[in-house]
Amino acid sequence: MTTPSPAGPTGAGVPAGGPAAAVLIATDAPPTVPNRKVAGALAPLQLSGEHHLCPGCGHPVAWRLLLEAIAELGLANRAIGVVGHGCYTNIVSLADIDFLQCLHGRAPAVATGVKRVQPDTAVFTLQGDGDLASEGLAEVLHAAARGERITTIMLNNGVFGDTGGQMTAASVVGQRTKTSLDGRQPEAHGYPVPVAELVATLQGSVYVARGAVHNAGSVAKTKRYLKRAFELATSGAGFTFVEVLTMCPTGWFLPTADGPDYIQDTFEQTYPLGALKDV
């Protein structure tokens, strides 16, 4: 049984002692007792942690997983990211790998051009659901059918976050958006497009998975999906696709803390998590 050391800047991270509830631990500096750092704040390859995304947004978590996957697979100096238009675009400023910010929806076509002339690189696209399921649906399906050796990552929050919360092709039934004020109605607005399922139907895709970032467990799984997707695409097996459900409390008009529940209770019903295809 160890004795609690005193709290304070130098003793940060160690219980400040005294009984129960009121006890707070200083968290402004690493602990002074012997320890091992098990996780840093930023991913390797990440230049900064500052960004303009809203409180409770799920995208930044996905960014970190992506960069961790690239770093851990040793692809840092072979990776080229092709990024669409959306809140997630900001990664272009934050990550220390090559990036091409491209037109809304066209990332898979652009990535095809990149990969075909630089076959040894690890080319991936990062897109939102508006970018990919709405504007760019043809591009991703064609690239998948062609079996391009690239990885496409779709951050699916079921809404055009960046333009302020309108309905995308991936918005779920009942979802309130600024262009479906009473919730998405199948009668008027139709049904969501399950992109991962479509991609899995195509013979050129070799790996399709759907993860999420609404809790620590799905964060960990999503990272495994990403790594497998990169492995298979860079080995030349074919097109790989990872969808990641991310919270957009702003576009959902919800308190930030309710984001994870909305994913679990609503999004997951339409978009079940897991690997859909793994050849």
Added chain:
Amino acid sequence: MTTPSPAGPTGAGVPAGGPAAAVLIATDAPPTVPNRKVAGALAPLQLSGEHHLCPGCGHPVAWRLLLEAIAELGLANRAIGVVGHGCYTNIVSLADIDFLQCLHGRAPAVATGVKRVQPDTAVFTLQGDGDLASEGLAEVLHAAARGERITTIMLNNGVFGDTGGQMTAASVVGQRTKTSLDGRQPEAHGYPVPVAELVATLQGSVYVARGAVHNAGSVAKTKRYLKRAFELATSGAGFTFVEVLTMCPTGWFLPTADGPDYIQDTFEQTYPLGALKDV
């Protein structure tokens, strides 16, 4: 046992008598013996049978089925066709119903506009595989997901017929085209996009079927598919889709008589016939 009547213009359609093989029957005028006409040359609503399509082309057969289906369902004065760019576009000149010839690939979006402001009409699109699976893949999938009450008909010959025989997104593996001279190779060109299967995956579609016109049996079945598709779409059930495999001997670089076999031996392997979805 009847006595053969003499051949000749007036006795047309009746065996000219005499023994065996050499006997030919005059076919330049209807028969003179009591008979019932079981099939005319043209469909109702068809203004002319003359067209510029190649010998052995499958499209004109599909045109007739389409017009027969419309006429038999009593939709003649409610039908509005929206037609893309391809050899089949010529129907616009041949059929006595309203037509809008629209931009390559965009027919489902155009048809959506038409149907939404004229909800009592029977709106359909007629498109080729190049038009629909290549240029317009997003349009058809979005319309299907939205559950637009329209019928989309895709004439799939696996090739851009009208521009002289290049590979489309629907060309089958191994198919020789002017842009895949040694046959479509999955390594370089990827795999065909099975549009009907994709459409069937979407919740907004209520009926999806794939027919063909390479023999009398499939012609008959295809007509049934078309009728069912129109019935369901006009009743408001949702989006309906009929793919029709058609011969393009010109774009396949085959003698016209080999067209039907190419469908059966090659296309049907990739594109199995039948109803895929019928809610």
Added chain:
Amino acid sequence: MAPQLLQGSDAVAQAAIAAGCRFFAGYPMLPFTDLLESMARRLPEVDGVCMNAESEIEAVNMALGAGAAGARAGTGSCGQGIALMQEAIAEAALNEVPFVVFNMARGQQDYFQATRGGGWGDYRTLCFAPKDVSEAVEHTQLLFHLADQYRAPVMLYGDYLIAHTYMSVDVVPIDFGPLPPKDWALDGSLGGTGKSRQIWTWAMGKAGDPGPGPDLHWQRIAEKFEEMARVETRWESIDCEGAETVVVSFGTAGPFVEQVVGELRADGVRIGAFRPITLWPFPEAALAEACRSADRVLVFEVNAGQMIDDVRLAVAGRVPVSPLGRVSIDFSGMRQGEILTVPWIRDRVHQAIKEVKV
């Protein structure tokens, strides 16, 4: 109705609906987004349809379909989205389907796009550039009328300052007079009668009743555009009579220039302001007339120099024409760029008057 405080986008939406617009399709993109949202809110109230289209290409083609079926239809976007619509706008010009394109542009950088298009073939797009929300309300209504009158797609060139400014406005439906019946619109009713209808850019007609074909049809269209060029120009000319200096600007830059010119005029400078209201057709003759006494023409536009071509064409070498603006994008704020302010323009005009001193 009493004036209401309306956001420009909402005012335009109300004007469109007052003009009978019952179909709208759009895809979000700032600063067009608010118009889409407003239409999505308001159209269902009048049994109209607002499609939250999945792309600009789908949006414009939906509008084309609705227009072909006889509805008053609209679509819109800005810059990149309008670029994606070029093929369909040209198509509609050539197959004569009316609809209104609301181009809520990101500033003034898309003058060429709006006036020369990037579509294919010989077509032009009637294009109004309102200076403020009230004018936008009026133009919106007029555009629906003119679209039907000419059976052509037409455009409103708005921008962030139109879309996002709130203004006290009164949206009253305006009657522009009668129009020919839309007997060309597709409704299926004539199927099987031998008189079924057809809309086809190439105008190939039907068996037994061949159409003119593209050559003749497109010549006729070109003549229609010539007619529009003669009849439909609109402009505002302020104090140009006797002015030595004329400053030309368009759209929301107009009031800024107007303010500067007004101040200078008050200071005794012989200066006037000219504003084309229609960007196409450009009021060439009116501008030439406005510059009759001028010995310098200054063009203020927030871009690298686009309208200046039309100004030079109008004055045909008779007076020197100089640019006042430059590329300027207020990216973070989506105003029109840092040069769109009264002081900036005032400085530049002062400088130009000194420089171009004859």
Added chain:
Amino acid sequence: MAPQLLQGSDAVAQAAIAAGCRFFAGYPMLPFTDLLESMARRLPEVDGVCMNAESEIEAVNMALGAGAAGARAGTGSCGQGIALMQEAIAEAALNEVPFVVFNMARGQQDYFQATRGGGWGDYRTLCFAPKDVSEAVEHTQLLFHLADQYRAPVMLYGDYLIAHTYMSVDVVPIDFGPLPPKDWALDGSLGGTGKSRQIWTWAMGKAGDPGPGPDLHWQRIAEKFEEMARVETRWESIDCEGAETVVVSFGTAGPFVEQVVGELRADGVRIGAFRPITLWPFPEAALAEACRSADRVLVFEVNAGQMIDDVRLAVAGRVPVSPLGRVSIDFSGMRQGEILTVPWIRDRVHQAIKEVKV
């Protein structure tokens, strides 16, 4: 190499490959289709890639990707397909990715599209219009060079007569001199070093190393285009020295006009022919110079009047400018329209000389 009989499309394909083009993406559309087919046949022979893209939008974006990754890349289409590419061509101009767009146009109706674009923002597209297959072979090679030199998308304005005419030509690689290294091209190699690369239209830069942002970046681009406008104009002027009449035409219409002008000159008429080789930048100064002694300028173009704006801008009111052409589409034959013949032009020139007689 001995001259070979090559179809124009095939000659252009060989020229592109001779210029180092190793990536091409296209979508069939007559008369562009043959170039695509030729590329699909020839590129694999040199370990290049030809993508039979699923749409023009995908094609141009693939070319943009390949160009961004450092390859000499090309794409193309005509009219409607080029309309669909406008967004990406503008994007490439603004994010500085070089590639060549082969616009095998359906005639001359797309001059505005080629020179004013329908993309967004302040950008221009360097555009060459060859008069025949040999010139197309030369221009193709030069365009790949200039695209890299200026880091910009550039265009060849060909047409059916370029694409489909067979001619005895000799495709010899041309050396246009050295170019700066493509150290901006993305290859992933600098990831993790703190110097990773970025291509972004808004030029926002990276954390710790912010870019100029769109305002400054686009100003710089506008300056680059001004520089191109100064340096890159090209034209052909035949017998304009002392001519009373100058006939201006572009592309494959040039030789027709040349023949008519040659005949008239032989008959003693003081007439010359001027042909802009670059449509943008338009050779304004050269044309003004060519028209120094003229008292009439005639513009022959097979469209409703598009280049005539540039001609009027060039002569700036000093000489009357009249159109000779009109809309004309030989739809069935895909020549350039019925007016593109020597007799038609000859008649019109004769008539105009009489009419405009000073």
Added chain:
Amino acid sequence: MLLTGIGGQGVQLAAKTLAMAATAEGHQVLMSSHYGGEMRGGQTEASVVIADEGLRSVPILESVWSAYVMHARYWPAVADRLRPGGVVVANSTVVDELPTGDFRLFPVPAGQLAVEVGAVMSSGFVLLGAYGAITGLVGVEALVSAMRELVPPYRTQHLVVNEAALRAGAGAVTALDAPAPFGAPARSARASVGTAG
């Protein structure tokens, strides 16, 4: 009047509330706002012009009579445009960061008042209530009913706290002796609501 702030601080909503309240009170109003394009969290600013007669002003103001400041980050943009002797109603927490100058500063402890009335996210409304009361441009009742109209249906839970905030702000200050100069001879009286926050 110029309002500035950082995206998310409710500056736009405050400006709209003010503009609508002024319209309801019979004035002619022009309000323009600008904020990030495809980026969140940047500068946000709004201008409100209030006049009695036909109003056709440019929407980007050259000079303003008063400003509403929620955050100091974008203060320079306000200072540049403030007329000599102009009125600045500012969140007290930022007052320390403002340089002195030729303007009359009214600090309002907006954050603290907001917490007190249980409306921690509504400090913008506190400041607005205070602004209305200080300048005499609009009454608190007009502000409250404008706010009620503006809050979108999916945010009705905020109505009560916003109202409390407006009233708290209005109650915490005393009016200016010289009220806002609208109806003045100038073609349009320019009141500029500015928040840099």
Added chain:
Amino acid sequence: MLLTGIGGQGVQLAAKTLAMAATAEGHQVLMSSHYGGEMRGGQTEASVVIADEGLRSVPILESVWSAYVMHARYWPAVADRLRPGGVVVANSTVVDELPTGDFRLFPVPAGQLAVEVGAVMSSGFVLLGAYGAITGLVGVEALVSAMRELVPPYRTQHLVVNEAALRAGAGAVTALDAPAPFGAPARSARASVGTAG
């Protein structure tokens, strides 16, 4: 030389064969063709200009010295451009439909000869062989090897019949006494291969 016909009659291939054969024989050649855009079965026409020196002609010919006519439907387009005394090599089956005029007509029973050599689809090549022999522009050997180069790999089964057709055509006629005037003083000698078929 102008060749015209109806799409599918092999007119374009015949023209290419002629052009290539002439190139192989050392001439400068320019050949232009036109046919339907997005429609099949319309008019098809090709012009071939053959010259000895630097050739830069317009590809749409004003007048032609000789024509090759497979089908009567588009004859007027040929007649308009034929120079007085020009040479017309035509399929016999269409000869009856041609009006008379100032030209020398050489009817060739192309269809019949084609059937005789078992090449029913190759009547265009029969006519081409005949044209070459009549005008003396190109020898049959050059035509045969050009045809061999031109037939696409997926159509090799046609090589034998096409060759037979070319030879049958060449053998069935006798040469003109005055051969084609290429190398003539005009800047380019214009031979115009025309098929209206």
Added chain:
Amino acid sequence: MNTQAKTRVVTRGTVTIDVDQCKGCELCIAACRPGVLEMSTELNETGYRFPLLSPGCTACRACRDVCPDYCFEVFKFDVPIETDS
């Protein structure tokens, strides 16, 4: 059984053929179950061979259904005709 029956052909119907519209594709030939259609050696006015009918038509419509050039009309006899084959 009656060996003579083997050489008797029952003809239940017939067709008309617009031979000038025919493009010689031969699809009708393969479609005709009883095999009573065969191609001519003669050419029609556009230069195509066209189908000829022999006795034995069943009026099944197959030829008509597959013909892309709308050449056939089909008639069913009220009473079948039998002939020697």
Added chain:
Amino acid sequence: MNTQAKTRVVTRGTVTIDVDQCKGCELCIAACRPGVLEMSTELNETGYRFPLLSPGCTACRACRDVCPDYCFEVFKFDVPIETDS
């Protein structure tokens, strides 16, 4: 059993929190299984509440993994610390 054990808390690790980067979303609160994080009443410089740590951290990384603003670093003690709860 030992009732005293119920009030003993084992702390296996700790975190650092960059409170000024925090945007107050509270995702870390729900993610923390042992529930040792709770939101402050104080506001940080941008006006957001931020998490505070009580004893009992397991160094499980969950907070760090779900935080969109990269506020956490996680440390595991070589030897757990026990305190009274």
